Amino acid sequence: MSTEKQFGIVVYGATGYTGRLVCEYLNKQYGVNGEVNWAMAGRSLDKLAQVRDEMQIPHTVPLVVADANNIDSLKDMLESTQVVLTTVGPYQKYGSDLVRLCSEIGTDYVDLCGEPAWMHEMIRAHALTAKASGARIVFSCGFDSVPFDLGVHFLQKHAIDKLGKALPRVKGRVRAMKGTFSGGTLESFRLTMKAAAKNPELIKVLTNPFSLSDSFTGPQQPSGMKPIFEEDLNSWSAPFVMATINTKNIHRSNFLLDHQYGEDFVYDEMMLTGAGEKGEAMANMVAEDKSMANDPMKPGEGPSKESRETGFYDVLFVGSNDNGDTLIASVKGDKDPGYGSTCKMISESAVCLLKNLDIAGGGIWTPASAMGTLLIERLTENAGLTFQLEG
Template sequence: MAAVEEPKLDIVIFGATGFTGKCAVQEIIKLAKEKSDLSWGVAGRNESKLKEVLADISKKTGEDLGKIPIIIADVSQEDSLLKMAKQARVIVNCAGPYRFYGEPVVKACIAAGAHHVDVSGEPQYMEKMQLEYHKSAEEKGVYIVSACGFDSIPADMGTVFLINKFEGDVNSVETYLESWAEGSVKGAGIHYGTWASAVYGLAHQNELRPLRQKLFPERLPELKPKLKPRGLIHKNEYVEGWCLPFPGSDRSVIQRSQRYFYEKEKQRPAQIQAYVAFKSFLAIIAISIVGTVLLVLSKFNFGRKLLLKYPRFFSCGFISHEGPSEETMKKTRFNLTIVGEGWKEKQAEPTDNHADPPNKMMIVRVSGSDPGYGLTTRALLLSAITILKEANKMPGRGGVFPPGAAFAKTSLIEELDKHEMKFEVVTSKEK
C-alpha cells in the first residue's frame, strides 16, 4: 500500500530562532486566531532552540504551542531545505542576510513547488533572484516575493494605492519616510541583522549595474517632464522637515513594479525618488556623518570587520545584537508621505507625452506603529496569506516579483489597513 502523504502546512517560518523570526511567530499566533483554518510550523537548524522559542512565546502569550510542527532545515544542507519546502505551501523566510542565505531557500522552494516570501531590503539579492529564477518559478507555478516588510511594503503598495486613486496619468512619485518614538525610549532601535545587510549591500554596490543590464536590457521610455532628484539635503514643505535621499531599497523596488506595469499592462511608468525626513537639522547632520562612515568603511574588508564587530559604536547606539526592546518597538511610529504629480487626463499609449505641464497632484499617507519588526512581520505574513487565498489575482501563474507587481490586484492593501497599516488620501487637487 502506498504511503499517505501528510497535508502540507500553509506556512512554515524559516529562521524562527532569529529576532525577526521570533516576531513572526508572535504575529502568526494572532493571525491564526482570525483565520482558524491557517496551519503553520517553524523551521531552523537547531531543534532545541526552536523548542525554546516556542516555549518562551507560549509562556509569554498564554497560547499552547506544544503541537506546533518543528522542521529541521539548514541553508548549508540542500536536502534539508528541500524536505522543508515539500512540507509547506508558503515558506516565510526570516533568515538573512539574504545575499548569503536566501538563494538556497528560493531554489528549494521552486524545486518543491512552495511559494516564498521574505523581508529582504537587498537590491542585489532581489534582482539576482528575478534574473536567475523568474522563468523556473513561473514554470512551476511558484511565487517568489521579496521586500514584504517595512519599508518596501508601505512604499510599493502605497504607490500602487496612489496610482489607483489618481484617475489619470501619474508622471512622478516622491516618497518621504519619517519615523519617531513617542515619549522617551532607551536602547537600540534596529537589530544587528539589518545592519549587516546594509554593510554588505554597500560593499557590493558595484554589482548592481551589470546585474540590471542583464535583467533589464531595454530602458524605460524617456517621459517628460523629467523628475530630477532634489538636493542632497533639502527642506521640504510636504513633511515640514529636512530630507536626505533614502539609502534603502524602496526606489529600486518601486521601479521594478513600475516596469512590470508598463511592460505587461501598458501603464505609464511613474518616475520615482525616495527620501527620508527629519524635523531637526542636527539629526540630518548626525545621520549624514554615520552614513558617510558606513559608506567609506564598507568598501574595505578591515572596515567591514569593524562595522560588524562594533555596530553600537558606529551607529551611535542605534544598532545592537539584542535589537530594540518591546517598549521601544511599541512606541515607534512611522509616516510615509507619497506625493504624486501628473495629469487628470490619460493618454492612449503609455509612451505618449502630454502637451501641457502636469495639472494634478495627490498626496497619500501610509502610517502605523512598530514598523521595524511587528508591522514588518505582520505584512510579511499577510503577503503569504494573500498568495494562499488569492493567487488567481496575481500575475501569470508564478514568477519572481516585487510586492507592488505581485499584489496590485489582490486585497492586500485592505488587509494591511485592517491590521494597523493605514492607507489614506491626504490631498487631491488640480493645479
C-alpha cells in the same frame, strides 16, 4: 502548484530575532481558530521546542528541522508547505538555494530582503523557472518595501479613478519615524558594501533605479543623495537610507504591472526634516550620518519590546502631473517599522498568498504587483497600517 500540502505556511528562521516575532504574531492572529495551518522551522529541533515554549505557542504548532547547509532538509521543508516565510538573512549569504529550490519545486516564498544586488541575481537566474513551476516569489515584504510599494500603488489607483490616468511624478517622503535597526539588517548592509568593493559591476546595480526592471530603462530619476529644500512641502528633505531598495522595487512593480504608472514615471524617496535653519541643519546631519557602517550590533540582536511597541512611521506620497493635478496619500504604521510592524507585514503577505491562489502566476514579484489592494486590505484590517488620501 499543488494545494494539498501538509502546511499552509512554514516560518523558516523561527528561532531568530525576527522569526520569533513572526511566530508570536501568527499565533496571536491565527493560532486560536486554526484559520492558518502553520509550522516553525529552523536548524535545531531542541531550540525550536524551547522557543515555542518561551513564546507560549501551543504544542499543536509543528516543528520542522531545516538547515541552509543541508539541501535535502530544505527540499523536505519546501515540499511540505505551500508558502515559506523566511527570515534567515542576510539572504545573499543564506538565501540563494532556498529561492532556487522554491522556483524548481513550485513553493510560494516571501522574505524581508533589502539586498538589491542579490535580488537582481535571483531574478536573472530563477524568474523563468518560477514562472514555469508556478512558484510565486515575493521579495521585500517588510518595512522595505511594503509601505512604500503599496503606498505608491494606493495613490496611483486613486489617480486612475479620479483623473483617468496615473500620475507621472511621485515623491515618497518620510514624514515621521521612530525605530531602530537590528543586527541582521546591519549585517546585510555590511555584506553588500563588501561585495560591491570587490566587484565594481555591483555598483552599477546598486546605483541604477531600474536594475530590478529587467531590460527596461525609464527617464532620469532624482538622486535623493543631497539635502534639498522643497517649496511645495515647505520643508528640507534629507537622504533616506532605504530609498536605494524601495525605489528599485517600485520601478519593478510598475514594470510588472505593464507600466500602469507610465513609462515616464519618476519617483524618489527622502526624509522630511522641517523648514528654516533647524530643518536645514537636521537634513545635513542626516546626510552625513555614517552610524550604520559602525554600529556594533550583531545578527540576532534587535530593539527591545518597549522600543518596538512605542515605534511608528508616517510616510507621505505626493503625486503630480504637468496639468497641475496633485494627489496626496499617506501610509502610517503603529509599531517600530523594522520589527514590530515588519513581522506583521511579512506574515500578512504570506497569508495573502496562501488564501489567494489566483492573484498572481509563477514568477518573482513585488508586494504591489503580486498582491496590491488585497494586501492593503489585510494590512489595514489586521496589521495596524493606515492608508488614506490627504488631498
